[in-house]
Amino acid sequence: MELIFLGTGAGTPSKERNVSSLVLNLLSERNSFWMFDCGEGTQHQILHSSIRMGRLEKIFITHLHGDHIFGLPGLLSSRSMGGSQDPLTLYGPPGIKAFVETTLSLSGSYLTYPLEIIEIQPGKVMDDQHFCVTALPLVHGIESFGYRIEEADRPGTLDASRLLAEGVPAGPVFQRLKAGEQIQLDDGRVINGQDYLGPAQKGRVLAIFGDTAPGENSLVLAKDADVMVHEATLEASMAEQANNRGHSTTQQTAELAKTAGAKRLIITHFSARYGTEESLRLLAECQAIFPSTEMASDLAVFAL
Template identity: 45%
Template sequence: MQITFLGTSSGVPTRSRNVSSVALRLPQRAEVWLFDCGEGTQHQLLRSDLKSSQLSRIFITHMHGDHIFGLMGLLASCGLAGNVERIDIYGPPGLNEYLQSALRYSHTHFSYPVKVHAIRPGVIYEDDEFIVTCAPLHHRITTFGYRVAEKDRPGRFDIEKAKEMQIPPGRVYGQLKRGETVTLPDGRVFHGAQFCGPTEIGRKIAYCTDTIYCENAVELARDADVLIHEATFSHQDAELAFQRLHSTSTMAAQTALAAGAHHLLMTHFSPRYAPGNSIELGDLLQEARAIFPNTNMAYDFMIYEIPRRRDAELNEMTLSKSS
């Protein structure tokens, strides 16, 4: 699983940062999932290593322009290119009406299926590998945060060990891989755990923007490998954050800390913190790291690879913390 930031500015684009969009690449299934789609996102996709032909799902947090103004253009371009099979779009009420109006007034027709899902809190998508949930955040309009959880997978099956035990291949191997207990015709009993390595713990990602600090964001980020959280303002501008219902760098860090997240990636920065100003983005990073040290600041086209966690690795982490 690989995260690519396509836009990390808030409100308006700058020379170095486009407005909100984050891509999640799933190479094991040749798919790209997009979170928010600010103006210019299709240009950012073209400048990245991502393939628009693999775009299959888009998750919209809310209906503010810096999060949706690029959606119609991207969908239309994908249709003209003719290389997309189907796109499912998830978002708050009003999203489908917005797209239908844009289609009607621009006389655009999609050459591929597009389905818009009006979401409610809870599970909004699930398959054999992933489960996606959402919860309302605290912003000026209806806004949702998302959590993508990869399901745990059995560890690697030791075929050589099974052969040494003279276990016949075929259906029995499949049962053991799934962790089942198998009784052979000769009476021998084997447990799947004897032949499988440590369970591969599913990776978890939370995406929370736009919002002020809220408990729902904490729950979405619970034990997440990566929390992507907005940090529009510096802690020194907390009053502005409260007025506009956006987060400061310290609120993002407090969310990660309270959730027990493993890594915080901050995004959605106000252009007011440009180099040379009294407060710069480096100051926001220092503020966050004072609370949650494992924090980084996202930038456009930044790529973050999410490693797997195994049971053994988790045990080692627990032991090192307790010692």
């Protein structure tokens, strides 16, 4: 599992940063990619990454501001022109369906794959045996959501050496035992896989935020997260300006990570006023409060 940042700027692109988009690489977990936001130029950024659009399974939109959605029509069309027939599910606030259907219709575009559009409400938006995704509203000028992605606990490690020592032959039977099944050997012995598994491995938790000023739901989304991805649009001294526009400062973001008990903070969505050198000051302001802070840059990859 890894996070691939395609755009880390706020509002408008700059020479160093494109507008918002990031991808969660789940090739090892479910042979797919999940995208969060799709600002203008996102498909161009994909060309410089390891992401395969045919394996794009889900897109989660945080809110309908242009720097988070204007890349969607082009990306959806290019995925179709690439010949993909695999289904794609798009999640987003009310209005996302009208936006996508209108732009595709007026441009005469068509899709070669099934596209399901789900307009989300606060609460659980997706839950299967591997992942649960919850969305909660944030504090912004328009309806904006943050997403909490919770991975299911994974089975503990199978004690293969003990099984071999007890005369259980290696092979496909080990996979069944790792799944916790009970099997009968040729000699009549019944082996319960649960007896040979170590402690379950806790699933990972990610909190991925849309644009937001400080608010109560932010703490719920980030509680004990392994990784928290949050905007740090402006420096600490500009709190009033940031909050009035529905954004957070470095200090507010770092304090949230600390209070929530997050293990790791990745900051993104930086104002175009900050160049590469100036951005380091934003990172330092966060690290002074929450040392486990890292700064995202376009095309940066973070292993989780």
